[in-house]
Amino acid sequence: MSMLDPRTLTVIVTGATSGIGAATVRRFAGAGARVVAVGRRADRLEGLKAEFGDLVHTLELDVRDEAATFTAFSSLPAPFDAYNVVFANAGLARGLEPAYEASLDDWKTMVDTNVNGVLYTVRATLPAMVARREGHVVFTGSVAGTYAYPGGNVYGASKAFVKLFAMNVYADVAGKGVRVTNIEPGLTETEFSSVRFAGDAGRAEKVYADMAPMTGEDIAEQVFFACTLPRHVNINSIESMAAQQTFAPLAVKRDPA
Template sequence: MSQLLDPRTLTLLVTGATSGIGAATVRRFAGAGARVIALGRRAERLEELKAHYGDLVHTAVLDTRDLKATEELVANLPEPFRAYNVVFANAGLAQGLEPAYEARIEDWDTMVDTNISGLLYTVRATLPAMVARGEGHVVLTGSIAGDYAYPGGNVYGATKAFVKQFALNLWSDVAGTGVRVTNIEPGLTETEFSVVRFRGDQGRADGVYAGATPMTGDDIAEQVFFACTLPRHVNITRIQAMASQQTFGPLVVKRTPA
């Protein structure tokens, strides 16, 4: 029987580590003895992770949309964290839920810059070293929105469709190199996602989850842990999960009143 990987042999680089899925992933892996490079834009939250896990966690403030800063950070990692073998390109967001003809262009730009460019910069800055070492795992945060459209999801859903296809093409590129690729595609998950989408409107964000039991960041972190600790000859290409009360919706027919 194949043995699961010992998490203590893993060193993760996690973007978007200051909240939600990213923070939960840091906790899950560091709690199991893995080393974690926790990256995000909120220094005080990074400091909390460092204070809790000590030498297992290295933190740095990073905006993944800055390619030069990302490359410099990766090139200057301290010795215990330099040989990372999992990269979780998790940083991403949604902004706004207006139809395309009312959406703010600046919201579209922010989602494209973060969900696509920031993810690409993270992968490009970290992948060559893993290929050279013959061992690694790229994990991306996609979404069921990459498969299933919904009103107002226009550019957000399109960015996650990009992530899905990029993951598949990336796997084609690295197959046989010792590097694995997994796209994590959550459905209804209660994090700060909706608070960001609705520009800090907590009441509106709470309404997204009212009457349902959504997944949590910890639920998704467990899926990342599963994929990353399977034996290295196994590659999980996609994990798509939904809350038990959720499904992909019926086709919408906009009917004209008689």
């Protein structure tokens, strides 16, 4: 089986300024692919550009902004306008409170980013790949989109949306030269927990205490694998967990004696 030459790929990566996104930019650009690095932090984007030079085009963009997202992706300069991979990776979690105590603002922020930002990214980029009959849409889902846990509420629901959206997009593009993959990681140490706990480093560190979580590089390797398989192969999803993580036991809440 002959893998695709990554030098034939032009990859858009949203959420490129940290974690899985930054690792994915480095994995593809390091293999010779062209990459459009998309994010909100200009200094970090410029750092990626400095690492890889002309292989990386930076795009300072908040994908929650519908108009800006459509404008940005429709006006990419050559050769980056001929993208054939779109990694809709931008996403976040906010809070871990139960639904009856959770912040409505946190819920809105997660929906705006994890749902609307993904919708705008895909709708703005998919038509061109269908027209060229060559493309691949990759999503960052989560095991939280399959397995519920206390405090996951809207975050888990947003990732369940991503999972079903990915499947439905694939149903629409099958046979049109476009592949679709949902990457569904478990515990991965990035800035994820720091963002979830509003910068509380101590609380974030406890999430990964006494275990070896996955890293952004681990997930980037999964994205790279799916995208460099021959074009007749579609990886529908990749679900992965740290080796010390497993499925939650079914909880039984007993009345006090």
